[in-house]
Amino acid sequence: MIEIFPWQTEQMQRLLLMHQQNRLPHALLFSGPRGIGLKRFALVFVMRTLCLSNNGQLEIACGHCKSCELFKGKSHPDLKFIEPEENGKMVKVNQIRELIEYVSFKSFSADTKIAIIKSADTMNRSTANALLKTLEEPPAQSKLILLSHYPSKLPITIRSRCQRIDFKPAYSESATAWLSEKLEHSKICPNLLLRLAGGGPLKAIELANEDYLPYRHELLEDLDLLGKENSDPVKIAKHWNEFGAENTVSWLMRIISDLVRLKLCPKKANIMNLDLREDLQGLSNRLDLLKLIRGYEFILLKYKELGGAMNYSPQSILEEITLFWKNYDDSTLKS
Ligand SMILES: [Zn+2]
Structure with missing residues (x-):
């Protein structure tokens, strides 16, 4: 039996109350940081909504x-779940067309028919437009649930037709306790992981299992090296590319934002890379505040390019970053 995560109880209570009072809107938008468990939450909620045991007090299915049997067998005819066919790709227009056709038919068992769209913000304009018509004139029994880590990327026309259920980054005691239990055998501090994961406990577990934590040391060294005359930005970019451009850039953003924080307020800075404080402080002292801020803005821009519709070469994006980082000093020295 699937259950919600301990940091999701408030949102569930709110939704179940709406459900009991028959006030559930046709479209809901669940949003929160990566690794907050939006999919699990949506599935538990849907299972409860479709459950035929008519006990109004029952908090879970x-x-x-x-209905519950069908749900557990992943073959409930009144639930459709769609997501990008591949990780990092878009929800496609033919998937949305299928969904629209699906919700337009009467439900089989209960009085609702539910469709969940994961990573809804990956829809492009024409896909979103196809969905919009259904949101504007929803079939009587249909309920749509959109899941998104980046709700601001959704067209306002879509957002305005959904009732939002927001999940804040989970830094609560319940989340830390849950994570500590899951990471019983890990040497890394749960608080550090949770911070690095941006408040998404499931993402924190992924981080604990990846090799990226030691990689941060290399990135720090490379940033330091790029400030020196004999460094080779192309070679460094090549090395970064081995770890994946998107990963590298997202770690760079975390590191550089910490450097800015330490520059602005060395004693009290609320940094993400708690375990690297000393190294970060050292590098931050050697760098110019303006360079750090411009560098951060530049990397943010490149991060968006990597995730955008244009197919830029990851290597060339990384080279742009290393060159920017290397040459920024030169230009300031000349001026
Ligand atoms: Zn049931």
Whole structure:
């Protein structure tokens, strides 16, 4: 039986109350940082909504009625779940067309038919437009649930037709306790992981299992090296590319934003890379505040290019970053 995560109880109570009072809107938008568990939350909620055991007090689905059985077998005819076919790709227009056709038919068992769209913000304009018509004139029994880590990327026309349920970064005690239990055998501090993960506990677990934490040391060294005359920006970019451009750039953003924080307020800076404070402070002392801020803005721009519709070469984006980082000093020295 699937359950919600401990940091999601408030949102669930709110939704179940709406459900009991028959006030559930046709379209909901669940949003929150990566690794907050939006999919699990949506599935638990849908299972409860479709459950046929008619006990208004029941907070979770019964788990043994016909509907729950179908749900557990992943074959409930009144639930459709769509997501990008590949990681990092878009939800496509033909998937949305299928969904529209699906919700336009009467439900099979309960009185609702639910469709969940994961990573809804990956829809391009024409895909979003196709969905918009259904949001404007929803079939009577249909409920749409959109999941998004970046709701601001959704067209305002879509957003304005959905009721939002927001999940804040989970830094609560319940989230830390949950994470500590999951990471019983890890040497890394749960608080550090949670910070690096931007408040997404599931993302924090991923981080604990990846090799990227030691990679941060290399990135720090490279940033330091790029400030020196004999460094080779192309070679460094090549090395970064081995770890994946998107990963590198997102780690660079975390590191550089910490450097800015330490520059602005060395004693009290609320940094993400808690374990690197000393090294970060050292590098931050050697760098110019303006360079750090411009560098951060530049990397943010490049991060958007990497995730954007244009197919830039990852290597060339990384080279732009290393060159920017190297030459910024030169230009300031000349001026
Ligand atoms: Zn049930």
